[in-house]
Amino acid sequence: MTGTVITGMSVAAPIGLGTEGFWRSVVAGRAGIDALDRFDASGYPARFAGQIRDFDAAEHLSGRLLPQTDVSTRYALAVAEWALADAEVGPDTLPDYDMGVVVSSAQGGFDFTHREFHKLWSQGPEYVSVYESFAWFYAVNTGQISIRHKMRGPSAALVAEQAGGLDAIGHARRTVRLGTKLVLGGGVDSAFDPWGWAAQLAGGRVSTVADPARAYLPFDRDASGHVPGEGGALLVIEDADSARERGARRVYGSVAGYASTFDPKPGSDRPAGLRRAAELALADAGLAASDIDVVFADGAGIADLDRVEAEALRDLFGAYGVPVTAPKSLTGRMAAGGGPVDLVAALLSMRDGLVPHTAHTRHVPEDYGLDLVLDEPRVAQVRSALVLARGRRGFNSAVVLTHPDF
Structure with missing residues (x-):
């Protein structure tokens, strides 16, 4: 095989953590949409969401990282670790400047920012976390992954809402074609705090149907909007020759176009x-x-x-x-x-x-x-x-x- 190949991947989704758990739920038709309970959403016109239920950030991140990360970044760091492990890639697999990161986010660190703004308004600026300076930012997932895994090659952050994750894969592929041997690419998002929820509802596309099984019906004659979800996936994208040389154990497929x-x-x-x-x-x-x-x-x-x-x-x-x-x-x-x-x-x-x-x-x-x-x-x-x-x-x-x- 020649070209740009995918040698590792992983997922954090409302229906499963990790690739195989997610896939089993997909095949079984096991839904992850239910009542939003991160806060009291009873006064909002839409109350259903696809929430990740079984993720304990303390099991995946150090105590040093927890105070400086939004929930979306915690997902991104965990998924990055799983995807790189799937590809059997570590800090010593390739030179650090031969590995890059391209992660898309459409919502940034909404939950972190809402919490710090509440401190600002209710207690004063001296109570706001210094980490607010970057934890809210769309590029923070790319940066945190790059730092944690010593991936110092060409990297980027893209913002294009639902399309952004595919754009990140396209950009990762381009980066590999330009000479970087390996790029971790994809997208992760979460915005289920009151501020983030209100922002999503403001777009006018979120379903207000009262039955979670009928709220999001793609291509159905009764379609009336979508249900927001959280999570995402990251994929290890490599030059095929480089992957072969390093002895990559698996190739899932190629990013052909x-x-x-x-x-x-x-x-x-x-x-x-x-x-x-x-x-x-x-x-x-x-x-x-x-x-x-x-x-x-x-x-x-x-x-x-x-x-x-x-x-x-x-x-x-x-x-x-x-x-x-x-x-x-x-x-x-x-x-x-x-x-x-x-x-x-x-x-x-x-x-x-x-x-x-x-x-x-x-x-x-x-x-x-x-x-x-x-x-x-x-x-x-x-x-x-x-x-x-x-x-x-x-x-x-x-x-x-x-x-x-x-």
């Missing part, structure tokens, strides 16, 4: 940019639409946005031309973490020959022309996958993955 586009301004007669992102990613991979075995869709859960995505897929693949899935219906939309989690699911689909289903969705409008995988996973040979993500304000990103033997 990537592209991003931006939608025209509202009211424009120009089309949305999602289809163009998919076409460019396929061209970058040197593949035709007919070569793709499954699409992991963005699945906004809002009728007009679902229709735009359905039309893009129908135009590109033909009506019912490719299996489509949106397993994020089990976790909620995890902002920058959502796309990388879908990449992990796609790679495991290739490994196990199994396309996960879109839980809870029942009635797909016929004019969508989608072969949406419903009710249960579908056995299928998966050698290539297209993963899509859209961020608010017009971001579109697409990644093409291929099987190690493709």
